[in-house]
Amino acid sequence: MTDNLLARTRAVLPSWLAIYYQEPIEIERGEGRYVWDADGNRYLDFFGGILTTMTAHALPEVTKAVSDQAGRIIHSSTLYLNRPMVELAEQIAAVSDIPDAKVFLTTSGTEANDTALLLASSLRRSNQILAMRNSYHGRSFSTVAITGNRTWSPTSLSPFQVYYVHGSQRYRSPFAHLSDGEFIAACVADLKEVLDQAGGDVAALIAEPIQGVGGFTSGPDGLLGAFAEVLRERGILWISDEVQTGWGRTGEHFWGWESHGATPDIVTFAKGIGNGLSMGGVIARAEVMDCLTANSISTFGGSPLTSAGALANLRYVLDHDLQANAARHGPTLLDGLRALGSSIVGDVRGKGLMIGVELVRPGTGTPGEPAPELATAVLEACKRRGLLIGKGGLHGNALRIAPLLTLTAEEAAEGLAILVAAIEEVTP
Numbered sequence: 001m002t003d004n005l006l007a008r009t010r011a012v013l014p015s016w017l018a019i020y021y022q023e024p025i026e027i028e029r030g031e032g033r034y035v036w037d038a039d040g041n042r043y044l045d046f047f048g049g050i051l052t053t054m055t056a057h058a059l060p061e062v063t064k065a066v067s068d069q070a071g072r073i074i075h076s077s078t079l080y081l082n083r084p085m086v087e088l089a090e091q092i093a094a095v096s097d098i099p100d101a102k103v104f105l106t107t108s109g110t111e112a113n114d115t116a117l118l119l120a121s122s123l124r125r126s127n128q129i130l131a132m133r134n135s136y137h138g139r140s141f142s143t144v145a146i147t148g149n150r151t152w153s154p155t156s157l158s159p160f161q162v163y164y165v166h167g168s169q170r171y172r173s174p175f176a177h178l179s180d181g182e183f184i185a186a187c188v189a190d191l192k193e194v195l196d197q198a199g200g201d202v203a204a205l206i207a208e209p210i211q212g213v214g215g216f217t218s219g220p221d222g223l224l225g226a227f228a229e230v231l232r233e234r235g236i237l238w239i240s241d242e243v244q245t246g247w248g249r250t251g252e253h254f255w256g257w258e259s260h261g262a263t264p265d266i267v268t269f270a271k272g273i274g275n276g277l278s279m280g281g282v283i284a285r286a287e288v289m290d291c292l293t294a295n296s297i298s299t300f301g302g303s304p305l306t307s308a309g310a311l312a313n314l315r316y317v318l319d320h321d322l323q324a325n326a327a328r329h330g331p332t333l334l335d336g337l338r339a340l341g342s343s344i345v346g347d348v349r350g351k352g353l354m355i356g357v358e359l360v361r362p363g364t365g366t367p368g369e370p371a372p373e374l375a376t377a378v379l380e381a382c383k384r385r386g387l388l389i390g391k392g393g394l395h396g397n398a399l400r401i402a403p404l405l406t407l408t409a410e411e412a413a414e415g416l417a418i419l420v421a422a423i424e425e426v427t428p
């Protein structure tokens with residue numbers, strides 16, 4: 001770092017802003033799957049794919065769309081007709097598979113989930129929400145209220161009555177020993193019991209198909225579809241939070257919910273769609289989206305600038321079939337990490353380019369004792385070798401690996417070799 005930027009950060013920004021690394025990195029520029037820091041060090045980016053940049057850093061198509069739009073006008077999203085926003089919404093509705101879909105664009109995932117909660121609670125006239133244990137849905141008052149991971153939920157005050165159910169954190173679940181079918185049956189029984197105890201009219205269930213901040217963890221395929229059946233019988237809506245799983249990341253499908261055999265009522269998205277621009281949104285059937293009876297606008301959600309960039313990004317994903325690329329290179333990483341057989345690796349899981357590795361203290365059984373200190377050490381060791389990855393989970397002991405969707409075979413091999421070396425280095 002060229003000056004005391006860390007001290008200046010600590011002095012003027014909130015203490016609760018999480019910053020990685022003993023010596024944090026000031027990222028200065030990026031190209032393709034690599035970023036460079038202010039000291040000129042190059043890193044292969046195995047986290048930016050989820051953190052912000054879905055396809056590639058400095059993707060020329062996005063840069064051109066943004067700069068063309070900036071040359072014309074940078075403006076609000078609402079009150080006047082907004083061509084880029086309409087074109088983006090049309091494209092998103094077309095790939096959504098939601099019948100009669102309408103799209104509302106926001107500036108973030110938090111605002112998207114906030115909107116989904118507003119829709120569901122208004123339609124159902126209820127403030128009761130079901131959420132998954134170990135979940136993360138944002139940082140506003142309403143979204144921290146439905147965030148099951150207490151590390152990321154700084155207040156217990158709540159606008160909602162929230163009930164948490166089992167299902168997403170399989171490795172540490174009381175049902176971990178069960179087969180897929182038995183696991184789903186146990187979780188459905190838990191859901192029914194929670195609903196019976198709630199007694200009232202629950203508005204919605206919100207769930208991430210693969211939990212992001214929770215450490216890239218999920219239940220078996222079909223779990224959320226089995227939940228949806230129970231919910232439908234009682235008129236409860238299903239909100240799928242696709243902020244991390246959308247746009248082909250899992251390789252198998254375009255959306256995470258598609259592995260579950262049912263269609264959600266509301267879908268939220270953000271992060272990667274803008275390839276680094278502030279963009280999120282909500283998709284719902286017209287009857288759900290149009291249930292609000294007062295005006296409600298987002299000044300910058302879907303602005304011409306961010307919409308133009310997101311549209312170029314989404315077209316790139318579709319034209320280059322990046323979902324297939326995630327399916328192509330994901331197994332290299334997943335199989336390579338599984339083959340490692342390290343005493344500190346308790347669980348390797350994920351799909352496509354969304355892979356979690358849970359680190360545990362050696363010899364502590366199954367599930368092993370969480371080892372957040374080893375996760376921190378692996379992050380540092382990867383950084384020294386030129387690789388950026390993330391971490392997460394309730395205990396901060398899960399490595400999160402999410403390369404950009406344009407990843408090449410050479411880059412997958414390079415990243416895997418660094419990961420293996422880093423894990424071996426910190427193994428006691």
Ligand code: PMP
Pocket residue numbers: 107108109110111113136137138139208212213241242243244270271280
């Ligand atoms: N939902 C999920 C699943 C997320 O991972 C995140 C961000 N980590 C959010 C919502 C909130 O998105 P944002 O940070 O853009 O508000």
